[in-house]
Amino acid sequence: MSRLVVVSNRIADPRQTAAGGLAVALAEVLNNTGGLWFGWSGKIVDDAEGDDVHMLQAGPVKLATVDLSHVDHDAFYLGYSNGVLWPVFHYRVDLADFDAGYINGYRRVNQLFARKLLPLLRPDDVIWVHDYHLIPLAAELRALGCTQQIGFFLHIPLPPPLMLAAIPGHDWLMRALFAYDLVGFQSQSDVDHFTKYVETEAHAQPLDGQRWRAFGRTVRAGAFPIGIDVDEFTGLTYASEAVEMYERMKREYSRRKLLVGVDRLDYSKGLPQRMRAFREFLTRHPELRSSATLIQIASPSRENVSAYTDLLRELETLCGSINGNFGELDWMPVRYIHRTVPRARLPGLYRASRVALVTPLRDGMNLVAKEFLAAQDEADPGVLVLSRFAGAAEQLKEALLVNPYDTEGTAAAIQLALQMPLEERRDRHQAMMRTVRQYDVHWWCESFLAALAEAQPEEKGTSWL
Numbered sequence: 001m002s003r004l005v006v007v008s009n010r011i012a013d014p015r016q017t018a019a020g021g022l023a024v025a026l027a028e029v030l031n032n033t034g035g036l037w038f039g040w041s042g043k044i045v046d047d048a049e050g051d052d053v054h055m056l057q058a059g060p061v062k063l064a065t066v067d068l069s070h071v072d073h074d075a076f077y078l079g080y081s082n083g084v085l086w087p088v089f090h091y092r093v094d095l096a097d098f099d100a101g102y103i104n105g106y107r108r109v110n111q112l113f114a115r116k117l118l119p120l121l122r123p124d125d126v127i128w129v130h131d132y133h134l135i136p137l138a139a140e141l142r143a144l145g146c147t148q149q150i151g152f153f154l155h156i157p158l159p160p161p162l163m164l165a166a167i168p169g170h171d172w173l174m175r176a177l178f179a180y181d182l183v184g185f186q187s188q189s190d191v192d193h194f195t196k197y198v199e200t201e202a203h204a205q206p207l208d209g210q211r212w213r214a215f216g217r218t219v220r221a222g223a224f225p226i227g228i229d230v231d232e233f234t235g236l237t238y239a240s241e242a243v244e245m246y247e248r249m250k251r252e253y254s255r256r257k258l259l260v261g262v263d264r265l266d267y268s269k270g271l272p273q274r275m276r277a278f279r280e281f282l283t284r285h286p287e288l289r290s291s292a293t294l295i296q297i298a299s300p301s302r303e304n305v306s307a308y309t310d311l312l313r314e315l316e317t318l319c320g321s322i323n324g325n326f327g328e329l330d331w332m333p334v335r336y337i338h339r340t341v342p343r344a345r346l347p348g349l350y351r352a353s354r355v356a357l358v359t360p361l362r363d364g365m366n367l368v369a370k371e372f373l374a375a376q377d378e379a380d381p382g383v384l385v386l387s388r389f390a391g392a393a394e395q396l397k398e399a400l401l402v403n404p405y406d407t408e409g410t411a412a413a414i415q416l417a418l419q420m421p422l423e424e425r426r427d428r429h430q431a432m433m434r435t436v437r438q439y440d441v442h443w444w445c446e447s448f449l450a451a452l453a454e455a456q457p458e459e460k461g462t463s464w465l
């Protein structure tokens with residue numbers, strides 16, 4: 001079995017349970033193959049220092065990290081990755097900051113990663129690169145002579161070709177995908193956008209519905225919807241921290257139904273739209289008002305990118321005005337918490353909630369939707385209200401699917417969810433859990449790596465760039 005090398009911007013120590021499902025799943029494969037995980041250390045240093053690789057042995061897995069200089073961090077991470085690619089890939093061209101210097105920083109860091117990773121590689125390694133920060137990594141590695149199999153997985157959506165074309169340098173970026181042997185997306189609609197782009201803008205030749213040829217290379221592309229580790233999450237649900245949380249919530253809200261939202265504070269998650277829909281629900285259903293409370297947890301995220309500060313202010317204002325207008329002495333409709341809740345407690349909150357509001361404007365997948373389902377009591381499960389623009393909506397068809405821009409439609413779904421009879425809740429939950437179990441994070445890992453193994457490396461030593 002070949003050794004697996006995972007490359008991602010941030011790495012997690014697989015020995016720490018707080019790391020989450022993805023780290024756990026990757027750690028399993030890394031453990032089995034005595035693998036290597038390479039990424040940014042999370043440290044920002046003065047320019048002169050930032051060139052060493054830090055090695056750490058975490059059980060059978062090797063962790064290798066590099067520091068970034070302030071200049072590189074600003075241009076690569078805050079600039080191109082989160083100021084250009086993140087907004088445009090989430091259909092928010094209006095929020096993109098197309099500073100000409102960013103792309104150089106982005107390329108510089110990808111070159112740094114390639115240069116530092118190359119000496120650590122063995123000839124039969126299989127390399128799996130993750131996410132939008134590292135799209136050109138394979139191209140940089142190939143330029144240095146790397147001939148190993150390299151796969152790429154995009155955790156966020158891929159927008160349609162015309163939206164991609166708004167990015168200065170989009171042709172360079174998309175061409176770089178052809179340095180991979182396999183490119184994986186979250187959903188079929190992302191694959192369709194890829195297909196359309198490469199066929200129209202790059203004049204790639206479709207080979208068999210799964211592979212495309214351009215720039216002297218063949219790339220395979222497909223949808224590999226990411227899942228959760230159901231057993232791990234169920235384990236967390238019935239461990240003491242989550243059970244304590246569940247019991248506390250049940251006690252405190254014994255006369256009310258809980259609605260829950262758990263997100264990073266990000267404009268893609270549709271938080272103001274969700275609050276407006278909840279306000280609409282409260283306006284339309286005075287009879288249901290004091291029987292429901294929305295707990296919204298929004299963990300701080302990328303606070304040094306300006307679009308995020310604006311969002312924070314908008315959300316605080318909305319929550320304040322809803323509570324001011326609808327609250328009673330003994331009841332506040334919204335509890336908004338701008339902090340990260342420890343992962344071990346979340347399942348308790350999910351289990352105590354009757355409804356989850358997962359209403360992003362655009363989302364690659366959204367794992368909160370799947371985690372909420374996995375934490376429910378099968379005999380008395382809650383209801384998932386899910387945006388049709390989350391990748392998860394392609395799989396979870398039995399959710400109450402909503403258009404988050406449609407305030408009234410979402411408000412109506414909230415009312416339906418709160419009043420849904422037990423039998424219907426059970427049927428929908430059972431059907432969705434079948435999917436969540438079948439397409440779990442292990443399936444995701446195995447099916448991606450199997451497809452990568454099938455995508456034969458070709459044109460050894462092909463010149464690139």
Ligand code: ADQ
Pocket residue numbers: 020021155156226262263264297298299339340341342343346363364365366367368371
């Ligand atoms: P994210 O945008 O971070 O991830 P999501 O999938 O919802 O979105 O969450 C990832 C993890 O973070 C989940 O395990 C969730 O429980 C946890 N989480 C989210 N908000 C939290 C909070 N407030 N407090 C504590 N934990 C929280 C990106 C893409 C997604 C894609 C994932 C995985 O944007 O579309 O599903 O990667 O591929």
